[in-house]
Amino acid sequence: MTPEAARALLRALFDAAVAAADPMRVVPAALPPRPAGRVLVVGAGKASARMAEAVEAAWGPCEGLVITRDGYARPCAVEIVEASHPVPDARGEAATARMLALLEGCGAGDFVLALVSGGASALLVAPAEGVSLAEKQAVTSALLASGAPIGQMNLVRKHLSRVKGGQLAAAAHPARMLALLISDVPGDDPGEIGSGPTVGEASGPAEAAAILTRWGIVPPAAVAARLAAASGVVAPGDPRLAGVETRIVAAPAQSLEAAAAVARAAGCTVESLGDALEGEARAVAGAHARLARARQAALAPGAAPHLILSGGELTVTRQGGGVGGPNAEYALALALALEGAPGVFALAGDTDGVDGAAEVAGALVGPDTLARAGARGVDAAAALAANDSHGFFGALGDGLVTGPTLTNVNDFRAILVLPQG
Numbered sequence: 201m202t203p204e205a206a207r208a209l210l211r212a213l214f215d216a217a218v219a220a221a222d223p224m225r226v227v228p229a230a231l232p233p234r235p236a237g238r239v240l241v242v243g244a245g246k247a248s249a250r251m252a253e254a255v256e257a258a259w260g261p262c263e264g265l266v267i268t269r270d271g272y273a274r275p276c277a278v279e280i281v282e283a284s285h286p287v288p289d290a291r292g293e294a295a296t297a298r299m300l301a302l303l304e305g306c307g308a309g310d311f312v313l314a315l316v317s318g319g320a321s322a323l324l325v326a327p328a329e330g331v332s333l334a335e336k337q338a339v340t341s342a343l344l345a346s347g348a349p350i351g352q353m354n355l356v357r358k359h360l361s362r363v364k365g366g367q368l369a370a371a372a373h374p375a376r377m378l379a380l381l382i383s384d385v386p387g388d389d390p391g392e393i394g395s396g397p398t399v400g401e402a403s404g405p406a407e408a409a410a411i412l413t414r415w416g417i418v419p420p421a422a423v424a425a426r427l428a429a430a431s432g433v434v435a436p437g438d439p440r441l442a443g444v445e446t447r448i449v450a451a452p453a454q455s456l457e458a459a460a461a462v463a464r465a466a467g468c469t470v471e472s473l474g475d476a477l478e479g480e481a482r483a484v485a486g487a488h489a490r491l492a493r494a495r496q497a498a499l500a501p502g503a504a505p506h507l508i509l510s511g512g513e514l515t516v517t518r519q520g521g522g523v524g525g526p527n528a529e530y531a532l533a534l535a536l537a538l539e540g541a542p543g544v545f546a547l548a549g550d551t552d553g554v555d556g557a558a559e560v561a562g563a564l565v566g567p568d569t570l571a572r573a574g575a576r577g578v579d580a581a582a583a584l585a586a587n588d589s590h591g592f593f594g595a596l597g598d599g600l601v602t603g604p605t606l607t608n609v610n611d612f613r614a615i616l617v618l619p620q621g
Contacts, residue, residue, distance in 0.1 A: 201505060203545070203566055206616050209466055210547040210564060213459040213507075213614050214600070218551050220458035221382060221450040221607040223247055227254035230380055230449045234259040235311040240375075241278045242266065242299050242368075243315030244323040245394055246285070246552045247382045249274040250606035251315040265302060266315060267295045267323045269554070272604045285322045286557055287340050292325040293333050296363055300326065303368070306375035314368065314377055318384025318552065318608035320394025321354055326362040328426050335420040336360055339412070346415040347517030349478050350385055354395040359408040359431045360423060364394075365401035366434030366441055373440040383451040384552070384610040386476035386512045390446050398444055400436030405429065451475070452511040452609045455551065459614065460509060468507040468616070471495070475610070477512030481526040482533035482584065484514055489537030492544050492615050499619035508615040516556075522588020525556025527611055528599070531563040532589040534615075535570055536580055542567050543618035549600045552608035555590070562600040563593040572596055 201209075219225070241252055241264030249268040253276055256262055261277035269285040283292030306312060327336045339360065343353045358365035369377055379398040381390055391399040409427040412419055419427070434441060452475035460470045477484060488508065495506050514526040524532075527548040538544055549555065549562030573580050576595055583592035593599040 201618055206545040206618070207564055207566065210545060210614050210616060213462055214547055214549055214612055216462045217455035217459045217612050218605045218607060220455045221551065221609040223250040223254045223382065223607060224257065226450040227251050227380060228258045230447050231255065231258050238310045239313065240264050240302060240306065240310060241313045241315065242303065244268070244320035245317030245382070246272055246319035246608040247317035247606060248315045248320070249276065249280045251317065251380065251382070252276045252278045252280065255313065255315070265295065265299045267292055267299070269319055269323065272606060274606070283323050285319050286344055287337050288322045288325040288333065290333060292323050296324050296326045300363065300371050303371040306372050308374040310375040312372045312375050312377040314379040314398050316379060316394040316397060317382040318394065318610070320397065321357050321364070324363045324368070324394070324397055328360050328362055328432060331360055331422050331426050335422050339417070339419055339423055342417045343415070345518040346417060347480060347515045348411065348415045349515060350513050351392050352411045354392050355403055356408040356411050357395045358401055358433050359405040359427060361395070362432055364397050366396060366399055366438065367432060368397035369444045370434045370438065370440040374443065377444045379444060379446045381446060381448045382608060383448050384513070384608045386478055388448055388451045390448065398446060400438060400441055401433040402436055405431040450607065450609055455609045455612065456509050456511050459612070463507045468505045470507045470509060473508065473510040475511035477510050477514070479514060481514040481516050481530040485530045485533035486537045488615060489534050492538065492617050493541060496541070496543065496617045496620065499617065501619055501621040503619045506617040508617065510613045511610055513610050516587060518587050520586030520588060522583065522586040522591055523558055524587045524589035525550070525558060527555040527562030528560065528589035528593055529584070529587065530613065531565050532580060532584050532592055535565045536584060540567050540570050543620050544615065546613070546615045547600065548611065548613045551605060551610060551612050553602040553605040558590050559601070560590050560599045561602045563589065564598050564600060569596065569598065
């Protein structure tokens with residue numbers, strides 16, 4: 201297999217993973233017939249506008265409000281509002297207030313369809329009483345830089361919110377609600393997807409405060425005071441959630457299997473490490489480099505290429521001032537650990553098209569990555585130390601740039617190992 205063919209195959213695998221989670225493909229099968237009476241569509245997340253588009257393709261024009269990331273809007277009768285991600289902004293706060301007002305006007309005969317995907321944690325913005333948007337932004341930024349796993353980040357977000365942890369669904373009571381979710385979290389826990397706006401939450405604010413302490417984050421005084429008080433999250437079993445049904449319509453495992461099917465059709469053997477990997481991006485990359493070398497050493501000349509697939513959500517503890525994200529940092533650390541090993545190619549990308557806060561999904565790596573960088577005067581080790589993985593791959597033209605994918609099923613990683621000799 202030529203280097204060009206290897207890179208093309210990796211990109212085809214990524215595209216298959218994204219296509220498997222396209223809301224236009226997965227949402228219609230989860231929809232009941234359109235209910236009689238008033239139907240209200242609400243939602244938030246990077247995939248939510250595309251989900252609303254899929255709903256209207258099946259049900260016709262609908263009333264409602266959906267909040268999505270900048271650049272991810274779709275043409276709908278439902279109002280689509282764009283706002284900031286991953287740090288919330290005033291647009292998201294204003295739209296969330298309007299959404300809550302819509303829901304609070306619902307009656308027992310109304311039906312609410314809630315569309316939730318990854319990104320809703322930042323896009324649904326209703327700071328808890330006594331906490332300002334600026335203070336919420338400060339805590340979010342600190343968590344993003346800390347290396348905290350997504351589940352812990354979202355737990356903190358719930359206890360600093362008037363909309364997460366089941367509170368969105370409670371606002372719609374006594375209306376019936378169907379929540380359709382696209383999962384971007386390891387384990388597909390509905391309570392973690394978008395910080396669970398339609399799902400009850402059993403934790404208390406003291407657990408959120410402990411997470412901030414664990415990651416060395418000193419919160420603003422108002423945030424500390426809020427976490428020392430009672431939280432507004434809705435407990436599981438609360439009667440206001442009795443009329444809520446939740447369905448996950450797309451998840452990382454489906455996308456990994458779609459990519460695996462393409463790889464098998466191309467003649468590869470496939471090894472999946474699972475869809476729920478977590479950890480520091482550079483540490484996971486080192487382990488995967490060792491695995492790739494071991495698999496290559498076991499391949500006989502002429503054997504089928506071996507593909508190593510994985511999903512999940514890696515983290516980056518920011519120590520430098522560069523521009524990067526967990527997927528590109530993983531790719532850069534992998535290239536350094538492989539040290540130009542012949543016949544090993546890789547792709548790491550976020551299925552939403554955004555790695556960190558940059559408009560880049562991730563990056564591709566080949567045996568020539570370090571040599572090409574050296575020829576351009578680009579220091580890979582220095583870039584990793586500065587968390588400047590997007591800068592590194594941008595200089596090589598090896599960034600994975602997709603534009604908005606309109607879905608979000610978390611990170612996608614593929615390592616293609618070719619036999620040698």
